[in-house]
Amino acid sequence: MKKLLFALPFLFLLGSAFAQENNIPLIEVEGTSELGIMPDEALIYLTLSEKALKVADATNALNKKTKSIEDALKKTRVDGYTFTVDNYYVNINRIYRNNSSKDSGYVASQTIKVKVKVADQNLIKITEALHQTTDMTYNMQFNVSDALRKSSSSKLLELAIADAKTKAEVIAKSLGLSKLQVHRVSYSSGNVIMTVMRNAKAMMSMDMSESYQEPTFSPEEQKLTDRVMVSFTFSR
Structure with a gap:
């Protein structure tokens, strides 16, 4: 009984706080932002x-092929690429x-992923090395790296907050309200990438005696978006 009597004043104060919060006149808006960014890395699968x-013969042949690809990439002397093998x-x-x-018999298989910075000559050297190594297919995707996305986070959030402020000011002006002040900010989404990937597939079998032209790459701009909820108090 004593515990119940002790809890009642606390619940009353808590209820009063919620009531006061609900009685505060607010303008609640969602600010959004968007940045167009060119991909800075290519992923080749x-x-x-x-x-x-x-089994031993199948795995040995697979390992030999993988090693030949890894050696061919090293000979390009391209810096900053990564070579990983999984899904064995x-x-x-x-x-x-x-x-x-x-x-x-048996079939041994695995996936190779090569990540390389999108610099024209680097990408050309990598793909040419793959062309000349062995017969296979590949899939290329252009991507915004984690580092570039993180470096854009502050700008995206600034734009989202500015957008929220602009929307609140338009609402206040239209309704004849004044003295806007920030009451609450809710932010949890983080920036989201709207991926627009251009896939390139080709057979990597090439007769170098034939007329050869360097590959060309044209990655598409990708969109980074962010959002924030802001509540403003006002005077009538």
Whole structure:
């Protein structure tokens, strides 16, 4: 009983605070921002696979192919790229024919990811090295790096806050209100990237005796967005 009597004044004060908060005249607006940024890195994904009657032969052939690609990239002397290998699998090579299946050795496969800065000559050297190494397909995606996105965060937030302030001022002027003051700011989203990726696929088999032209790349501008909620008090 004593605990209940002790809690009642606290609940009363808490309820009074909420009531006062609800009685405060507010203009609540959402400020948004958007920046167009050119991608500063390219991600190249390569999928490799090798078949053999024995697991060891399939994996050895796959490792040899991977090593040849890694060595070819090192010879380009391009700085700042990363070379990673993951998604390693060894499966039975099962062939289906005439409603029946037959096991014929094994298939070893893995994915290679190469991340390189979007500088024309760097990207050209990397892709040329891949062209000349072995037969495979690749997928290229242009991306805004974490470093560039973080460096743009402050500008995006400033623009979102300015947008909220402008909207509140327009509302106040239209309704004949004055003396706007910030009452509350709610921010939790962080900037969001609206990814617009241009994918490039090509067979990496090339006869260097044929007429050759350097590849050209034209990444599209990507959009970074942010938002913030701001509440303003006012006088009538």
